[in-house]
Structure formats: C-alpha cells, structure tokens
Amino acid sequence: MADTFEGKYTTDFFHQFINIVQAEYPAFDSHKFMNLIHDDDWEMKKFKQRIRHISTSLRTTLPTSYCEALSILIKIAPTCKGVEYLFLPDFVEVYGLDDWQASIHGLEVLTEFSSAEFAVRPFILKDPQKMMDQMLKWANHANPHIRRLASEGCRPRLPWASALGIYKLDPSPILPILNLLKQDPSVYVQKSVANNLNDIAKDHPELVKRLAREWHGESSITDWIIKHGCRGLLRKGDAEVLFLFGFDNSPDVTIQELALGKVRLAIGQTLDFAFTIQTTSTAPQKLRIEYAIDFVKANGATSRKLFKITERTFEKESHRYTRNHHFKDLTTRKHYPGQHKLAVIINGKELATTEFCVER
Template identity: 55%
Template structure:
C-alpha cells in the first residue's frame, strides 16, 4: 500500500524547512516552532489537519503582523515548491481575510508552487461578486497557473474542499469565466475548465448541455473540454448528450459470449472477461463501450461503477474484447464479499451480464 501523504511531513522535511526559514528570518525560534508543531496530537492528525496545524505553528512563531509574516513566506516561495507547501496558501486562508489585496496577490504567487485552489474559496464565499470580478482578471493572466486558479478555485464541487453552495445552486455568475478560458492554449487550464463543467453537470445538467451545444465545433481545444466535461452525463447515457456527440441511444448491435476467467474471485485478485460485439448492419456505428460492476457494499446492497473501454466507430462485422479487472482494495474503494454482477454497456444500454462471487479467504481463515 502506498505511503500516506501525511507522512511527507516528517523530521527531514521540517529540518530542511527550518533552515530555509532561518536563512531569511534569523530571529526565527526553531525550538519553539518544533515544540508547538509536534504536540501530543500530531501523530493522530490526518493530512489536512497537519497542513492546518503547520499553519498555526507558523503564526505562533512568525511576527505578529500578518503582513510581516506573509513577506517571509513570499521570500521563501522560490525555495519552497511542491504539494507539501500547501500550508503557504493555507496561511493566507486562515489569517488573511482582513487584507484582501495583499492576500489575493499572495495566492496568485503561491498557486504556482503548490496550489491556491482551496485557500481562495473562503474569499469566494465571503464576497462572490467581488471574487468573480477578480477571477475574470486572473483568466487573462499570462501565467497558466493563475488562469487555472480562476477556474479550479471556483469549481462548485472541488474535491477535498467544501462545496460552493451558491454556485451549485446557480452557476450563472461563473459562466463568463469559463467562456474566457474555453480555448485556452494550456492543457492544464483546459482540464480544469472541463472538470468545472463536469461539476456543474451534476446539479445543472441542462446548463452544461446548452453551453456545449453553443461551444461545439468552434475550436479543437474547446471540443476537448466539452467532451471531457460531459463525461458524467455520458456515463448516465443522457439522451441529449449522446445525441450531441453522435451516439445513437439504441444502436443496432449485438453483445454475446460474455465469459469470465473464474466465477469465484478472492478480494485482492483479478479476473479477465471476454465478450463479442457485432454490428449486423452495413452502416458503421459510433459506439461508447463500457463495462459495469455492481459492487457489494458494506450494508449488503449493490452500487454500480462504470468503466470505459473505448469509443470507436465499428463497421459491419464482429470484434472480440478481452479485459482484466483487479479487486485489490484501494483508498477509494473497499471490496466486500458477496455476489457481484458484470454488465456490458453500449451507448448506455446494458446488453449482456454475468454474475460472480467475490470471496474473502483471509477472513474465512481467521480463528
């Protein structure tokens, strides 16, 4: 299993950080900082809790003036790059709410070193109108990190962050921002715009469909954005979205000979499955080919997860598919024993399925 991200904050990291601080702030009280940092609760803190605790430790040992403390962090910025320095923008989030001009400028600088997408959100919640105006100017910035911050920071459903409920309910105020970025030359920015559209689609699908209709075909970069931004609606086989991208809601194709390598698989193992796809018509068919697994949850009920295989145009004839799926436990998915179901989905239609047992031998062998 991968090392937990929170463990990147270790003795070696803080030893290096302390030396960097002392180089620009000789009055820094190293022992006081480390004593406050490694308190009796440090080992129990998760990643975000550790980031916030580092922020408080900095405030405890840096100058009392927010402006003076921020100046030190800005001086350190060039030598403190990477995800582990998320506590730089977090310091602005926690202590900079009363000095917007200074704080927002700092966030545009810190975002290239780690990301300010989380730290900017309390400012948006406090004054959405002012922040939308600010982010519209960020969208014109020559730095791709700042342009991305405009889109990513205002996402209604940004992962690891509290939702922006006002924009979940009505995303209209942030649409001009996305329009500005819809042809951005940076894939880093375009991916954020697509993820932003995908967020909106979960609460306001019709708004996204109308946007995509108006954007489609205007620019290759924009076409990539709308396709990626509609991925949830495509998985849901939304009829308007299927039509938008040229997929037939009820394609005349046949799926058969679905087989799996083993009808009983232990948690942690893998199986392979095969099926045959036939287009009996002379006309080619544009198909979105997926498979679904109905996973058993902890309460014994099922939850379906879709996995994309391909999107392609298939001429008259037959194609054989073979795929492998792992049932290794992940941080995002824990497997439970029980009867599971594998289904083949074509343009949103379930055309064949098979059941299998997932077992937990480790649990069965315990005394």
C-alpha cells in the same frame, strides 16, 4: 506510510523546510516549530488535517504581523513546490481573510507552486461578488497557473473541499470565467474548465447541455473541454449528449461470450473478464464501450461505477476485449464482500451482464 500524502511529512521534509525558512528569516525557532508539529495528535492526523496543523504552527513561529509572515512565505514559495506545500496557501486561507490586498497577491504567487484552489473558497463565501470579479481578472492572466485558479477555485464540488452551495444552486456567476477559458491553450487550464462543467452538470444538466450545444465546433480545444465536461452525462447515457458527440442511441451491436476468469474472488485479488462485440450494420458506427461494476457497500446496498474501455468507429466486424479489474482496497474505494454484478455498456445501453462473488 511514505507512499501516502500524509506520509510526505517526514522529519527530513521538515528539516529541509526549516532550512528554507531560516535562509529568509534567521529568527525562525526551529525547535519550537518541530515541537508544535509533533504534538500528541500528529500521528492520527490525515493529510488535510496536517496541512492545517502546519499552517497554525507557522503562525506561532513566524512574525506576529500577518503581512510580514506572508512576505516570508511569498519569498520562499519558488523553493516550495508540490502538493506537500499546500500549507502555504492554507496560511492565507486561515489568517488572511481580513487583509484582502495582501492575501490576493499572496494567492496569486503561491498558486503557481502549490495551488491555491482550496484557499480561495473562504474568500468567495465572504464576498462572492468581489472574489468572482477578481477571478474574472485572473482568467485573463498571462500565467496559466493563475488562469487555472480562476476556474478550479470556484468549482461547485471541488474534491477535498467544502462544496460551494451558492454555486450548486446557481452557477451563473461561474459561466463568464469558463467562457473566457473555453479555448485556453494550456491543457492544465482546459482540464479545470472541463471539471468545472462536470461539477455543474451534476446539479444543472440542462445548462451544461445548452453550453455544449452552443460551444460545440468552435475549436478542437473547446470540443475536448465540453466532451470531458459532459463525461458524467455520457456515463449516464444521456441521449442528447451522446447524439451531440456522434454516438448512436440505438447501436446495431450485440455482446457475445461475456466470460469471467473466476466467479469467486477475495478482496485484494483481480477479476479477469472478456467479451466479444459483434456489429452487423453495413454503416460505420461510433461506439463508446464501457464496463460497469455494481459494488457492494458497507450497508449491503450496491453502487455502480463505470470504467471506459475505448471509443472508436466500428465497421461491420467483431472484436474481442480482455480486461481485468483489481479489487485491492484504496484510499478512494473500500471493498466489501457480497454478490457483485459486471455489465458491458455500449453508448449508454447495458447490453450484457454477469455476476460474481467477492469474499474476505
């Protein structure tokens, strides 16, 4: 369990954390805290459940005054770096909604060390205009962690977080923030802006395509952001987006000798496959090469997932690609037995397919 997120919360971790807190707040009751943490349900809790459980346990063992308790967390924050300390901004999320000034300052400090992207969302839902005005200010902040919070916190479909339905319906309040950050020098911020655009594109593809056309060519940074932000549209083979980034919608190319290493494999094994791309055009062609697998789901239906292999400009040539795909169960994907399909995709077009069987 040590290699999982929830496995980070070992007894040694808590003893170390207790020492950090007691250095700032000597009255911290370590025995009470540990008893609260290791209740009857602790072993059953997932990562985010453990985060919330730790923050509620802190509320019982820190000073009763929210501002006093938050002050302690702010002071220890520089020593508490990493995803395992997400319970610090979670404390603000749970207990700070009624103290705007103290909580906003707390989120600004804590986000640099453990990220407040989840914690800001209840503040958005409580007062969208006020919070988005604040995030617009954060977008101009000197600290890249705080600028990233401005974008990441308002993503309509942030993973591990409840969706922001108001911005799934109307993402226009997000756009001034993204516009400010579209040439941000921090790669950390650039990735967040792109991910926000990708979220928006799932509900408003035409809006994102319009932004992509308007922003394209402003700078190499902006071009990277919009391309990464349009990755979902590229995977869907959207003709406008493909054309914007220089991919021919009808590439002069064929797929030959698509072959599998085996046609039957067990869950946990690896599928080896290979294919040859043959181009015949005398003009250079920019090709985006992907493979797709139609995975069998628990109900027997299939769901397609695309995996990028490469994109580059091809002259008149042939090229052999050899790849493998692991069918090991992950926290993000569980495999089921049944007939699967593998497809080779070029510039959004399915050009060759073959089938294989996955067994238990």
